[in-house]
Amino acid sequence: MRHGRYPFIVGFLAAPITLYVVFVIAPYAQAFYISMTAWRGFAPPRWIGFDNFRKLIDDDAFWKAVSHHGIMLVTLPLVTIAIALFFAFLLNVAGGARGGTMQGVWGSKFYRVVFFFPQLLALPIIAVLFQTVYRPNSSGLINGVLMKLGFDPVGFLIKPNLALWSIIAVLVWQSVGFYLVLFSAGMASIPKDIYEAAEIDGAGRVTLFFRVTLPLLWDTIQVAWVYLGIAAFDAFAVVDVLSVDQGGPDGSTTVLAEEIYRNFKFSQLGYASALGVALFFLTLTFAALTLRVTRREAIEY
Amino acid sequence: MSVSPEESTIDRRALLRRAAAVGLVTLPGAGLLSACATSGGGDSGDTGGGKKTAANPLGVKEDAPLDVVIFPGGYTDKYATDIHEPLYQTAFPKAKIKHEAVTEIDTTLRPRFASGTDIPDMVNNSGSKEMDFGALVNDGQLADLTPLLDAPSVHDPSKKVRDTLQKGTVDFGSYNGKPYVLFYVSTVWGVWYSGKLFTDRGWSAPSDWNAFLALCEEIKKAGITPFGYAGANAAYYMWNVILTHAAKLGGPEVVKAIDNLEDGAWKHDAIKQAATAWAEVGAKYMDKAYEGLRHTDVQLQQNQYKLAFYPSGDWLENEQKKDTPADFKYQMMPVPVKGKLSAAAVRAGAGEGYFVPAKSKNKAGGMEYLRRMLSMDGAKGFAELIKSPTVMTAGSEGVTFPPGVTSSRAAFKAAGQDTFDLTWDKDYKPLDVEARTQTNALMFGRITPDQFCERVQKKADEVKNDKSIIKFKR
Numbered sequence: 001m002r003h004g005r006y007p008f009i010v011g012f013l014a015a016p017i018t019l020y021v022v023f024v025i026a027p028y029a030q031a032f033y034i035s036m037t038a039w040r041g042f043a044p045p046r047w048i049g050f051d052n053f054r055k056l057i058d059d060d061a062f063w064k065a066v067s068h069h070g071i072m073l074v075t076l077p078l079v080t081i082a083i084a085l086f087f088a089f090l091l092n093v094a095g096g097a098r099g100g101t102m103q104g105v106w107g108s109k110f111y112r113v114v115f116f117f118p119q120l121l122a123l124p125i126i127a128v129l130f131q132t133v134y135r136p137n138s139s140g141l142i143n144g145v146l147m148k149l150g151f152d153p154v155g156f157l158i159k160p161n162l163a164l165w166s167i168i169a170v171l172v173w174q175s176v177g178f179y180l181v182l183f184s185a186g187m188a189s190i191p192k193d194i195y196e197a198a199e200i201d202g203a204g205r206v207t208l209f210f211r212v213t214l215p216l217l218w219d220t221i222q223v224a225w226v227y228l229g230i231a232a233f234d235a236f237a238v239v240d241v242l243s244v245d246q247g248g249p250d251g252s253t254t255v256l257a258e259e260i261y262r263n264f265k266f267s268q269l270g271y272a273s274a275l276g277v278a279l280f281f282l283t284l285t286f287a288a289l290t291l292r293v294t295r296r297e298a299i300e301y
Numbered sequence: 302m303s304v305s306p307e308e309s310t311i312d313r314r315a316l317l318r319r320a321a322a323v324g325l326v327t328l329p330g331a332g333l334l335s336a337c338a339t340s341g342g343g344d345s346g347d348t349g350g351g352k353k354t355a356a357n358p359l360g361v362k363e364d365a366p367l368d369v370v371i372f373p374g375g376y377t378d379k380y381a382t383d384i385h386e387p388l389y390q391t392a393f394p395k396a397k398i399k400h401e402a403v404t405e406i407d408t409t410l411r412p413r414f415a416s417g418t419d420i421p422d423m424v425n426n427s428g429s430k431e432m433d434f435g436a437l438v439n440d441g442q443l444a445d446l447t448p449l450l451d452a453p454s455v456h457d458p459s460k461k462v463r464d465t466l467q468k469g470t471v472d473f474g475s476y477n478g479k480p481y482v483l484f485y486v487s488t489v490w491g492v493w494y495s496g497k498l499f500t501d502r503g504w505s506a507p508s509d510w511n512a513f514l515a516l517c518e519e520i521k522k523a524g525i526t527p528f529g530y531a532g533a534n535a536a537y538y539m540w541n542v543i544l545t546h547a548a549k550l551g552g553p554e555v556v557k558a559i560d561n562l563e564d565g566a567w568k569h570d571a572i573k574q575a576a577t578a579w580a581e582v583g584a585k586y587m588d589k590a591y592e593g594l595r596h597t598d599v600q601l602q603q604n605q606y607k608l609a610f611y612p613s614g615d616w617l618e619n620e621q622k623k624d625t626p627a628d629f630k631y632q633m634m635p636v637p638v639k640g641k642l643s644a645a646a647v648r649a650g651a652g653e654g655y656f657v658p659a660k661s662k663n664k665a666g667g668m669e670y671l672r673r674m675l676s677m678d679g680a681k682g683f684a685e686l687i688k689s690p691t692v693m694t695a696g697s698e699g700v701t702f703p704p705g706v707t708s709s710r711a712a713f714k715a716a717g718q719d720t721f722d723l724t725w726d727k728d729y730k731p732l733d734v735e736a737r738t739q740t741n742a743l744m745f746g747r748i749t750p751d752q753f754c755e756r757v758q759k760k761a762d763e764v765k766n767d768k769s770i771i772k773f774k775r
Contacts, residue, residue, distance in 0.1 A: 042440035136590035
């Protein structure tokens with residue numbers, strides 16, 4: 001039994017590990033190396049030690065980007081999960097028990113498809129769509145209506161203190177559908193007798209949601225939080241295509257990926273890599289923290 | 302579940318740990334990989350090899366193959382395949398020309414330059430994915446074009462090529478005094494309006510600042526937005542107007558100081574005056590919504606007669622061909638101010654860069670190709686096909702251009718010696734980004750002219766002190 005087992009395991013692991021090393025570990029190692037150099041992509045890189053990181057500490061754009069990630073890290077998961085949970089509850093449970101299973105509100109099958117639509121579109125396409133939605137004159141979708149009603153147009157993307165929120169709204173709009181489906185799947189696996197028992201004890205919909213659904217869905221929510229947190233560290237496509245002046249106005253919507261891309265375009269490959277390394281550690285810290293903070297006893301059922 | 306003790310000797314966690322160890326062991330391999338991806342190398346190929354004669358002043362080897370890379374953007378690559386390549390082929394029937402149309406120049410060519418293999422002989426470096434000229438120059442990737450500029454012109458052997466070119470062309474393509482890039486298309490910047498709209502309303506293009514403000518007031522009363530540019534992606538059209546204004550007030554030295562990153566260049570009085578003047582236009586005569594619009598949106602508004610004045614270069618007419626009403630009649634006027642330069646002065650320069658790689662196998666051939674582009678046949682053919690004039694000024698004579706380009710050519714001629722150009726935005730991209738940001742802030746009323754000068758100057762100082770950015774002296 002014992003002999004032949006190691007070759008067997010190695011046989012299975014060799015290919016994936018090689019692929020992982022070549023396509024994941026090696027580029028990371030390379031990025032760390034390049035971040036310590038001045039490199040423009042033609043002649044070989046020149047070693048400059050930590051100069052790029054010193055420059056990074058003094059870079060306003062970097063700190064702006066980090067603070068935007070901070071804001072998105074809190075709001076994007078919170079708002080998306082709240083909305084997705086609410087809708088998932090309505091679509092799966094809120095209709096009460098019928099024929100032995102919990103039902104959603106009337107027409108829930110139709111809504112489920114509609115909510116998923118944004119997920120089918122590529123992010124840049126969504127960003128282009130929202131250029132029209134947010135356009136600050138009468139040909140914008142929202143402002144067209146506002147102006148017809150006699151209000152002043154709102155500069156969604158051109159007011160520095162509003163632009164980031166407009167971008168976050170797009171990200172929420174885009175993500176809700178997916179998490180709705182994720183939570184729906186989670187809710188479907190909660191046994192109906194728990195709900196029945198709770199209902200017999202006189203629990204209303206609100207109690208059902210907070211006392212039954214939410215605790216039993218905790219694992220799924222935790223996963224959603226990590227995913228959305230990682231999405232909050234990205235946001236590149238939407239910011240690049242949608243925002244004024246790619247990260248503007250006045251850098252009020254810029255994100256790290258945008259700064260990396262910008263410096264890459266300026267042929268500052270070393271500095272771009274240094275930003276990438278910073279992003280790497282930020283993401284890693286976030287993932288570690290989240291998994292630690294949200295650790296809880298899993299409820300078996 | 303029953304697990305035999307034997308099987309459990311390797312649990313999942315231990316296995317993962319071992320896998321990680323394998324990963325570590327393999328890391329030196331990663332080092333090799335990175336060495337490969339970031340290494341330069343490759344030797345420069347032989348140049349020329351042919352005999353230098355009157356007909357072949359650069360000494361092109363007759364049967365040497367020529368690899369030409371063209372960016373097929375707004376100009377397409379038809380001018381190369383239909384005009385310039387046949388010209389070269391006629392001169393050197395034995396040469397085999399390889400034509401490559403490349404849209405993403407940087408992504409496609411950078412690896413070829415970095416590895417030193419398969420380097421083309423002539424490259425049209427342009428488009429949103431163009432390679433950084435400064436980086437190419439600094440890393441020694443570009444051939445010095447002096448032999449080309451000193452060679453006799455094809456159509457008039459009594460003149461050197463450099464003497465047939467528009468003023469400033471050689472300087473614009475020079476880095477620290479050495480000519481590395483040929484910018485081929487002649488470009489004139491100004492403020493554009495519709496000839497039809499102005500004739501219908503009885504307005505005429507103003508040539509001084511007060512007349513301009515008065516006309517803006519009148520246009521505003523007529524229910525049309527007097528002036529506008531697109532803040533979302535084309536704020537550099539606007540800083541271009543402000544700097545042109547400043548150069549006309551204080552002379553071209555004002556802008557040259559910016560090119561050279563001189564201390565306090567952005568705080569020059571002329572720039573402050575220009576910023577103040579245009580901030581007033583921004584406050585009174587611009588639509589606030591324009592900050593969120595793209596250049597195509599704003600240009601469309603002008604085509605719909607909702608906007609009177611729009612600053613741009615003379616590619617505008619061609620770019621808007623589809624959306625322009627047939628009788629719109631684009632017209633260009635210089636920025637309406639005078640000082641050290643006349644009221645007719647314009648920013649005129651060259652765009653669309655072409656270069657010969659230093660490590661090309663057929664450098665003489667690449668330069669000869671450029672010489673053919675600058676011949677009468679090459680320049681005239683380009684102007685007639687693309688409807689854009691080239692820097693070989695004589696090649697645009699007698700070509701019928703559409704009304705907009707005709708008017709910008711006339712303005713260029715009227716300006717005479719009072720033209721200038723600037724290069725800092727091409728050399729120092731981070732400064733361009735900051736100037737765009739602050740221009741929006743200025744024009745849409747978030748900062749004062751003083752703050753504008755201060756903030757852009759601060760970025761200029763940062764660029765100046767940043768050792769990783771290559772500096773060029775004009």
